Amino acid sequence: MYNTQNRLQSHEELAVRIDDTNRNHHIxxxxxxxxxxxxxxxxxxxxxxxxxxxxxxxxATARFRRDALFxxxxxxxxxxxx
Numbered sequence: 001m002y003n004t005q006n007r008l009q010s011h012e013e014l015a016v017r018i019d020d021t022n023r024n025h026h027i028x029x030x031x032x033x034x035x036x037x038x039x040x041x042x043x044x045x046x047x048x049x050x051x052x053x054x055x056x057x058x059x060a061t062a063r064f065r066r067d068a069l070f071x072x073x074x075x076x077x078x079x080x081x082x
Contacts, residue, residue: 034062
């Protein structure tokens with residue numbers, strides 16, 4: 001399983017837009033390694049763009065790790081809201 005080291009803090013909000021027409025939305029290949037990027041809002045008036053390596057050169061693995069990361073981050077946000 002992909003280890004997520006950058007966890008959302010209790011006051012941060014994750015902002016992820018889904019583009020069903022682009023299967024590689026939020027990921028890009030940088031010299032053979034796939035990376036993910038997303039935005040969080042540490043406060044209501046500031047935004048922080050986060051980028052992290054998915055540590056793979058395989059597109060399918062990169063998509064899987066991106067989806068797992070976003071699922072984990074959204075579950076963390078839900079558990080804080082409850």
